[in-house]
Amino acid sequence: MNTISRTGKIAKKVNTALLTGNEAIATGAYKAGVHVATGYPGTPSSEILPYLARFNNVIVNWSINEKTALEIAIGASIGYKRSMFTTKHVGLNVASDPFMTLAITGVRGGIVIITADDPNMHSSQNEQDNRLYSKFAKTPMFEPSDSNECLEFTNLAFEISEKFDTPVIVRTTTRISHSKSVVRIEPIYMPNLPENTGHKNHPEKIYVKDTEKFVMAPVYARKRHKIAIERLKKMQEFSNNSGINKIEYDSLDFGIITSGISYQYVKEVAPFASVLKLSFSYPVPDLLIKEFVKRVKTVIIVEELEPFIQNEVSSLGITLKGKEIFNRFGELTPDLVKEGLINSSFIKKSGDRSFNKKGLAKEGLAEFGSLLKILEKLPQRLPALCSGCPHTSVFYALKKLKIPVMGDIGCYTLGALPPLNAMDSCISMGLAFGAAQGLYLSNSSPKKIAGIMGDSTFFHSGITSLIDARYNNACFTAIILDNATTAMTGGQDHPGTGKNLSSGQAISNKIDIKRVVEGIGIDEIYTIDTYDYNTTYLTLKRALNSKNLNVVIAKRPCVLYPKKIDSGKKFTILEGCNGCDLCMQTGCPSILNSGRFSDNNKSIPLIDNSCTGCSICKDICVFNCIEEI
Amino acid sequence: MNTQNILVCGIGGQGVVLAGKIISRAAHEKGFDLKTSEIHGMSQRGGSVSTHIRFGRKVFSPLISQNCADIILSFDMYETLRCAADFANKNTLIISSSYGKIPLWTSSRKNDRIYIAEITAALKSNFGKLFTINDRELAMDLGNLKISNIISIGFLSKFTGIEDAFWLKAIESSVSEKTKEINMEAFLAGRKWKEIIGV
Numbered sequence: 073m074n075t076i077s078r079t080g081k082i083a084k085k086v087n088t089a090l091l092t093g094n095e096a097i098a099t100g101a102y103k104a105g106v107h108v109a110t111g112y113p114g115t116p117s118s119e120i121l122p123y124l125a126r127f128n129n130v131i132v133n134w135s136i137n138e139k140t141a142l143e144i145a146i147g148a149s150i151g152y153k154r155s156m157f158t159t160k161h162v163g164l165n166v167a168s169d170p171f172m173t174l175a176i177t178g179v180r181g182g183i184v185i186i187t188a189d190d191p192n193m194h195s196s197q198n199e200q201d202n203r204l205y206s207k208f209a210k211t212p213m214f215e216p217s218d219s220n221e222c223l224e225f226t227n228l229a230f231e232i233s234e235k236f237d238t239p240v241i242v243r244t245t246t247r248i249s250h251s252k253s254v255v256r257i258e259p260i261y262m263p264n265l266p267e268n269t270g271h272k273n274h275p276e277k278i279y280v281k282d283t284e285k286f287v288m289a290p291v292y293a294r295k296r297h298k299i300a301i302e303r304l305k306k307m308q309e310f311s312n313n314s315g316i317n318k319i320e321y322d323s324l325d326f327g328i329i330t331s332g333i334s335y336q337y338v339k340e341v342a343p344f345a346s347v348l349k350l351s352f353s354y355p356v357p358d359l360l361i362k363e364f365v366k367r368v369k370t371v372i373i374v375e376e377l378e379p380f381i382q383n384e385v386s387s388l389g390i391t392l393k394g395k396e397i398f399n400r401f402g403e404l405t406p407d408l409v410k411e412g413l414i415n416s417s418f419i420k421k422s423g424d425r426s427f428n429k430k431g432l433a434k435e436g437l438a439e440f441g442s443l444l445k446i447l448e449k450l451p452q453r454l455p456a457l458c459s460g461c462p463h464t465s466v467f468y469a470l471k472k473l474k475i476p477v478m479g480d481i482g483c484y485t486l487g488a489l490p491p492l493n494a495m496d497s498c499i500s501m502g503l504a505f506g507a508a509q510g511l512y513l514s515n516s517s518p519k520k521i522a523g524i525m526g527d528s529t530f531f532h533s534g535i536t537s538l539i540d541a542r543y544n545n546a547c548f549t550a551i552i553l554d555n556a557t558t559a560m561t562g563g564q565d566h567p568g569t570g571k572n573l574s575s576g577q578a579i580s581n582k583i584d585i586k587r588v589v590e591g592i593g594i595d596e597i598y599t600i601d602t603y604d605y606n607t608t609y610l611t612l613k614r615a616l617n618s619k620n621l622n623v624v625i626a627k628r629p630c631v632l633y634p635k636k637i638d639s640g641k642k643f644t645i646l647e648g649c650n651g652c653d654l655c656m657q658t659g660c661p662s663i664l665n666s667g668r669f670s671d672n673n674k675s676i677p678l679i680d681n682s683c684t685g686c687s688i689c690k691d692i693c694v695f696n697c698i699e700e701i
Numbered sequence: 702m703n704t705q706n707i708l709v710c711g712i713g714g715q716g717v718v719l720a721g722k723i724i725s726r727a728a729h730e731k732g733f734d735l736k737t738s739e740i741h742g743m744s745q746r747g748g749s750v751s752t753h754i755r756f757g758r759k760v761f762s763p764l765i766s767q768n769c770a771d772i773i774l775s776f777d778m779y780e781t782l783r784c785a786a787d788f789a790n791k792n793t794l795i796i797s798s799s800y801g802k803i804p805l806w807t808s809s810r811k812n813d814r815i816y817i818a819e820i821t822a823a824l825k826s827n828f829g830k831l832f833t834i835n836d837r838e839l840a841m842d843l844g845n846l847k848i849s850n851i852i853s854i855g856f857l858s859k860f861t862g863i864e865d866a867f868w869l870k871a872i873e874s875s876v877s878e879k880t881k882e883i884n885m886e887a888f889l890a891g892r893k894w895k896e897i898i899g900v
Contacts, residue, residue, distance in 0.1 A: 455748035661747045666812075
C-alpha cells in the first residue's frame with residue numbers, strides 16, 4: 073500500500089516477510105504480472121503454484137504433466153501474456169521437447185521457467201544439474217541465493233525474457249526452494265488480500281499470427297536458430313554490465329567465483345575472501361571474470377554438482393580449480409566448503425567452534441566412546457508408507473505373489489524398500505507400463521509381470537504406454553493405485569480429483585480412470601478396495617493368472633490428503649502372540665517393539681495409538697492375535 | 702549477538718515443520734536476520750526430519766555447521782541421538798522428548814535392539830545440558846496429546862532471549878483458530894516448566 077504522509081509525499085511502504093524461496097518466486101511472478109502459471113508437482117518445486125494461487129487475477133493450474141504445462145505457457149505467451157512454468161529438475165526433461173525449440177522461436181509475453189534441482193536427491197531419482205540446460209538451449213539463467221533474490225530475479229526474469237526474446241530459466245536448488253529468509257516486500261504483494269491492487273496484467277492485445285516466428289518448419293527454423301545465437305552476445309553484454317553479477321572485493325590474495333546457495337556457504341566460512349557472485353549465470357560475464365582473475369592472486373570456483381562455471385571459465389582460456397577440490401555429487405554444506413578451503417590452503421584449521429567428531433572426542437566429552445558405540449546400533453530411519461496407507465496391502469500381496477513388479481515414482485516407491493521389498497524398478501515418471509511390456513518381450517520371466525503406478529502418474533504419462541501395450545498385444549497386469557491425490561509431493565490435485573488450484577473455485581471436470589482404460593479397449597478391469605486385504609490378494613492373484621493384458625484399479629483415498637483420515641478404530645495385539653512377525657512385514661509405522669519377548673526370544677509387537685484402524689494387520693495375522701479395541 | 706543455531710528434529714509427520722515455523726516466526730517478529738532450512742517430500746513419510754534455524758544480526762548459510770548447534774529440540778529420543786552426534790557440542794542445550802519410537806521391523810533382531818534408557822544414559826554422560834521432557838504426559842494433563850511439541854517450545858523459549866509477546870504472536874499466526882487457546886496454554890505451561898525444574 074502506498075501511504076500518503078503528512079507532507080503529502082507518497083512513501084512506498086516496505087515490510088519484511090519470512091518466505092521460502094518457493095513463496096518468494098510466486099510473489100516475484102505475481103509482481104511481474106504473470107497471467108498464466110502451470111506446472112506438475114515435484115519436490116522441491118511443488119509449493120510455488122499453490123502460493124501463487126492465493127493471489128487474485130492469476131490463472132494457476134496443475135497440468136497433467138510438464139510437457140503440457142510448458143506448452144500451455146507457450147500458448148499464453150503467443151497470446152502476448154506473461155506465463156510461468158514450474159518444475160523439478162527431472163520434469164524439465166519431460167518438457168525438454170517444447171523447451172528446446174521455444175528457445176529458438178522466442179516469446180511474445182515473457183516466459184519464465186522455474187527449475188528446482190535436488191542435489192543429494194532428498195526426494196528424487198537423480199541429481200542432474202539443470203544449469204546445463206541453459207547452455208544446451210542457449211537461454212539465459214538466473215541463480216538466486218536466498219528468498220529475496222528469488223523474488224527479485226523472478227520479477228526481473230520476465231523483463232529479460234521480453235527484452236531478449238527468449239525463455240528465461242530461474243534455477244533453484246532444494247536449499248533455496250525450501251529455505252526461509254527475510255524478504256523486503258511491499259505489503260500489496262502479500263497473498264490473500266481482497267484486492268491485491270498492485271497487480272498489472274499485460275494489456276489485452278488482439279491475436280495476430282506470425283508464421284516465421286512460431287512455425288518451426290525447417291525453412292523458418294534455420295533463420296530463428298541464427299537469431300538465437302546472435303542473442304547470446306547481447307545477453308553476455310547484459311551479464312557483464314547490468315550490475316546483477318557482482319564482485320565483492322576484499323582480500324586480493326584469495327578470490328572465489330560462486331553462485332546460488334554456495335555463495336552463502338562461502339560468505340559464512342570465508343568472509344575475508346573476494347567473491348565474484350554469479351546471479352545471472354548464463355551467459356557468464358566474461359569481462360568480469362577476466363577482471364577478477366587479473367586482480368585477485370588465487371581464485372577458485374565453488375559450485376555444487378557439475379563443473380558448469382568451471383567449464384565456462386575454462387573456455388575463456390582461464391584455468392581455475394573447482395571440481396579438483398569439491399565433489400561433483402551431492403550437496404555442498406558450510407562444512408564441506410570449509411574443508412575444501414582448508415585443503416586448498418585458503419584458510420587454516422582453527423580452534424573455532426566448528427569441529428568434527430574427532431574434535432569432539434578431543435574436547436574431552438566424558439564417554440564419547442559410549443556415544444559412538446550406541447550410534448552404531450541406531451537404525452537408519454528410512455521413509456515408509458504411513459499407518460493406514462492404502463498402498464500397503466497391495467505391496468504385501470505382491471510380495472506374497474513373488475512376481476516381477478515394474479514400478480514407478482510416488483509414495484508407493486516406498487513399496488520397494490524393506491520390509492515390503494515388492495517393487496523392482498523406479499527410473500522415471502510413467503516407466504512402469506512401458507517397462508512391463510519390455511520385460512514381457514524379453515521372455516525372461518516365467519511368471520506374469522505386473523506394472524504399478526499411482527493415479528497421478530497414470531495421468532502424467534501412464535496412459536500412453538498402456539495404449540502402446542494394448543496396440544502391441546503385450547501381456548501384463550497393470551495396477552493403478554488410485555488414492556485420489558498426488559500424495560508424495562503434498563497432496564496436489566490432478567485430472568482424477570475434479571479440482572484444481574485457481575479454477576478450484578469452479579470445479580474442474582473429473583476424469584474417470586476406469587473409463588479411460590475402457591476407452592483403450594481393455595475389457596478385463598478389476599476395481600478393489602485395498603482395505604479389504606483378502607479380496608485384494610485374491611483379485612491380484614486372479615489377474616496375474618489371466619493370460620490377458622488386464623488392469624487392476626486399487627481404490628482407497630490417501631490417509632493424509634486432502635484431509636487426514638482416522639477411522640477412529642484402534643487395533644491391539646492379544647495375549648498368545650508368538651512373535652511370528654507377519655504383521656511387522658507390512659512395515660506399518662504403528663507396529664512397534666513392546667519390549668516383551670516370546671518364549672523363543674522373538675519380539676512381541678505393540679500397536680501404538682498412531683494406528684488409524686485400517687485393519688490390514690488383523691487380516692494378515694494367521695493366529696488371530698490382532699483385534700479391534 | 703552471535704548467530705543462534707537451533708535444530709529441531711524428529712520423525713516425519715510429528716510436527717517438526719510447524720515447530721520450526723513457530724520458532725522462526727518468533728525470531729523474525731523480534732527483528733533478527735534469519736534463515737531456516739528444511740526438507741520436504743519423501744523423508745516426510747516417517748523418515749528422520751530436521752529443520753535448521755539460524756538467527757542473529759546477519760545470517761548467510763541456512764544450514765548449521767557440524768557440532769555448532771546452540772539448542773537441539775527433539776521430538777523423538779532416537780532422533781536426539783542422531784542429531785546430537787552430528788550437531789551438538791558440550792555446550793549445546795538439548796531438549797528432548799523422553800519418548801522415542803522405532804518401527805519394529807528395523808529393530809527386531811536381537812543384536813539390533815536399542816533401548817531408550819541406554820540412549821538417555823549415553824547422552825547424559827556426554828552432554829551436560831540435556832533435558833528430557835515427558836511432554837506426552839504433560840500434554841495429556843492439558844487434555845490433548847497433539848500439543849506436546851508446543852510445551853517443549855515453551856521450555857525452549859526461555860533460552861533464546863526472545864520475549865513472550867513475540868512467541869505468542871508467532872504461535873497465534875501458526876496454528877488454527879480452533880486450537881489457538883490450548884496451544885497458548887501449552888506454551889505457557891512449557892515456559893513455566895523451566896522454573897519448576899530450577900534451571
